[in-house]
Amino acid sequence: MAGVLAAIGLDERQESAYRALVAAGGADVTELARRLSLTEPDTERALRVLEGQGLVTSPASRSGHWIAAPPGAALGALLAHRRHELERAELAAVTLAREYRAEAVEPAVHDLVEVVSGADAVAARLRRLRRGAAEEVRALIAGEGLTIGRADGEAEERAARGVRLRVVIGREFLASPAAVTGLGAALGREDRARVTARVATELVIADRAAAMVPLTGRGTEPAALVVHGGGLLEPLLGLFEAVWREGSPLRFGGDGTVSEDGRPCPDATDLQVLSLLLAGLTDASVAKQLDLGLRTVQRRVKRMMELSGVSTRLQLGWYAYERGWVAREAPARARP
Incomplete structure (x- = not known):
């Protein structure tokens, strides 16, 4: 299993070797192999990789002895290099997206919609939809079916990307304390929620790029329709905004209370x-x-x-x- 330094390209053995050298101040191959419960050849290979990364060195005056480079400087340099690579990859993705749009101005009808079947497939596709948003996620929640994502840390991750959430729920949703608690946990500081008398259908929209609506009801295998841009998406955007305008602001208190228009709800x-x-x-x-x-x-x-x-x-x-x-x-x- 990869360690916490996997993000800069180290596997578990290499990270363990570096940590051991940091803790010990220095060691030879035999001693280090015993500490790591590895063979000496495996330990030697790990050290050579770390040497190539600038994380360890073997002084000429002490052949076979290895010491760790200062973590602040050595790891900082690797992190800076990785950030640079990610920035280049991001620029490449933007360029490819522009090229794709230029070549696909008129997408085929079958490319505008997709049908997803099965509970796991629907949940996975919904997560991808939410996490693919760059500016805003909009959702209509009737109390079951599609959700806005209650996974631990998702609200923080969305906020870190500068993506806000606007959600409208049906008032019957407030009758379930567990559902209300889950919704409160899913909302970040900049997110907004409203409540209306009834939500006719569930809906999740990512930016103005894609939307997801359920196809089946209770007692059948979960399925959903994903709509990608174009004229098919505009009515769904209009539906959300119309329901949003009719809704009343909903606020979640730190003590678990819920208020509508500033007043507690029954x-x-x-x-x-x-x-x-x-x-x-x-x-x-x-x-x-x-x-x-x-x-x-x-x-x-x-x-x-x-x-x-x-x-x-x-x-x-x-x-x-x-x-x-x-x-x-x-x-x-x-x-x-």
């Missing part, structure tokens, strides 16, 4: 209480239905009225409908 139990009350159940019936105390139900109703800035339950009902907290179709009365 949680899943709050919404259950409200739905049953709007269906005509009394406070006592709601308490029995949800296995809550009567005072707990009344406290939750009072809290929702305070969040909404209203003074009556009738006003709360209208506010809840307007904000999309509950559906117009009231749930059936389960138990009187």
